[in-house]
Amino acid sequence: MSSDTVDVTPPTGTTTTDAPPKAGRAAVAAAISTSLEWYDFFIYSTAAALVFNSTFFATGNEVVAAVNSFATVAVGFIARPIGGVLAGHFGDKVGRKPVLVAAVVLMAVATSLIGFVPNTEIVWLAPMILVTLRICQGLAVGAQWGGAVLLATENAPANRRGFFGSFAQLGVPIGVVLGNVVFLVITSTLAQDDFLSWGWRIPFWISLVMLPVAFAIHRYLEETPEFKKIAEKLDAAPAVKKSPIVEVLRKNPGTVLLAAGSNAIGIIFFYTMITGSVQFVTTYLDVERSTVLTYILVACALQIPLVPLFGHLSDRYGRKLIFGLGTAAMTLWGVPMWLLIGGSGPDSVWPFAIAVIVGVVAMSFQTGTQGTLFSELFPPEVRFSGASLGYQISAIIGGFAPMVMVILIGGDPDNAWKVGALIAVAGVLGLLCLLTIVRRYPNPETTEAGQA
Numbered sequence: 001m002s003s004d005t006v007d008v009t010p011p012t013g014t015t016t017t018d019a020p021p022k023a024g025r026a027a028v029a030a031a032i033s034t035s036l037e038w039y040d041f042f043i044y045s046t047a048a049a050l051v052f053n054s055t056f057f058a059t060g061n062e063v064v065a066a067v068n069s070f071a072t073v074a075v076g077f078i079a080r081p082i083g084g085v086l087a088g089h090f091g092d093k094v095g096r097k098p099v100l101v102a103a104v105v106l107m108a109v110a111t112s113l114i115g116f117v118p119n120t121e122i123v124w125l126a127p128m129i130l131v132t133l134r135i136c137q138g139l140a141v142g143a144q145w146g147g148a149v150l151l152a153t154e155n156a157p158a159n160r161r162g163f164f165g166s167f168a169q170l171g172v173p174i175g176v177v178l179g180n181v182v183f184l185v186i187t188s189t190l191a192q193d194d195f196l197s198w199g200w201r202i203p204f205w206i207s208l209v210m211l212p213v214a215f216a217i218h219r220y221l222e223e224t225p226e227f228k229k230i231a232e233k234l235d236a237a238p239a240v241k242k243s244p245i246v247e248v249l250r251k252n253p254g255t256v257l258l259a260a261g262s263n264a265i266g267i268i269f270f271y272t273m274i275t276g277s278v279q280f281v282t283t284y285l286d287v288e289r290s291t292v293l294t295y296i297l298v299a300c301a302l303q304i305p306l307v308p309l310f311g312h313l314s315d316r317y318g319r320k321l322i323f324g325l326g327t328a329a330m331t332l333w334g335v336p337m338w339l340l341i342g343g344s345g346p347d348s349v350w351p352f353a354i355a356v357i358v359g360v361v362a363m364s365f366q367t368g369t370q371g372t373l374f375s376e377l378f379p380p381e382v383r384f385s386g387a388s389l390g391y392q393i394s395a396i397i398g399g400f401a402p403m404v405m406v407i408l409i410g411g412d413p414d415n416a417w418k419v420g421a422l423i424a425v426a427g428v429l430g431l432l433c434l435l436t437i438v439r440r441y442p443n444p445e446t447t448e449a450g451q452a
Helices: 021-055 064-091 096-114 126-153 158-169 173-188 192-197 199-220 226-234 246-251 251-284 289-317 319-342 350-367 370-375 380-399 402-409 413-440
Strands: none
Touching: 021 064, 021 096, 021 126, 021 158, 021 173, 021 192, 021 199, 021 251, 021 402, 064 096, 064 126, 064 226, 064 246, 064 251, 064 380, 064 402, 096 126, 096 158, 126 158, 126 370, 126 380, 158 173, 158 289, 158 370, 173 199, 173 289, 173 350, 192 199, 192 402, 246 251, 246 380, 251 289, 251 319, 251 350, 251 370, 251 413, 289 319, 289 350, 289 370, 319 350, 319 370, 319 413, 370 380, 380 402, 402 413
16 A cells, blocks of 8 residues: 555534435635635735735835735735645644634724725835734644535535535635625725725724624534544543654655645636736726726625535545546646736626636536545544645645736736736646546545545
8 A cells, every 4th residue: 555545534423315404504704714814814815916016015016016015915825825734734633613613702903904904105014914913824724724625524424424514615605705895895985095094994894793603603513423433533542642744745746746736726727817917907908996896796795606516526436536627627728718808907807707606617627526535535633634634735836826926917908917827737637636536546536535
């Protein structure tokens, strides 16, 4: 048996077709918690595209200001694997639920404090404070992903893991929709000066509503059946307790890297489309902020029913197939999408609308399956650590995507196609990694874990 071979272990405590009530409660809790977490994480990216280049990082060069602003977005992504490692260690040792609760609380506090950071004109250390809080956001979202996914999948019947696991992924489109709705309301009701002065802070203060959610998860949800079994084993043999992150890196390093490589295109595709395109069309093509945010909102709203649909289809046709279709679709759509975005303007916004709507459909294949796919690559004892690390490593790559986008375009809208080429390269890498996963774990996902 090679060092990367995964033990074949069922990831849930039940194999019945009908989902027990706790599976539904866990899925809903995962959807709500991730929606609020991603709302907090995404509003920072939106604010970086619309506000921070002038309030915290203003220079005489708009390209430099945008690069500096998006660099702080990337900082959050660098912190995400650290959050995933810490959460994986405690999630595999202490439990899935307490780690998720801690992540929600950390995100609520850090995001609300961002709303109180003074502009650089008032406090020269403001950018450093902003970066510190962004790091806390990264730690929180890195910690919550694994907890939410495992809370949903490990409480679900074995033959419906894809469907219930997709609820944790619903946080991505719902978070974008919530963030864009808030920014749309604020930008449409406030004057430009008021928005730049204090209006942009309101979305960050709203994040305090996450604290009651954390309490509800702590109070009303049980730990997953899989972790209860692990805890019983550890209590029976305390001398053999080992660090889960060390174990997953010792036994499954190739699996972690394959998961990261297969997922990188999804992160790059998403952040260049959802965040980077906002900065691009508002800065270079004179498209109104409210118009751009509206179309992104509509596109992400369409994604909400697609995520569980593709999760359900992965239960029927296999995680790898659905995930691979999404990878191929994003690879092929990257260049046309950015040519359409580059061809937009204040009087012709339809190319932008087509670009993002088709883009989110392509992306939904991956979004609906990645959580369950990654969790099935690792045995229960190191599942939190392995799945989180693979996902968050890919996030580092994607986190730099908006900044790389600005550099590739270099102030010339005619260079938009280069962003699509970047997506295509990432897609080829993703397909190669997925093909390796297929060869390494060829068996169907619907009956046993570790076969994804």
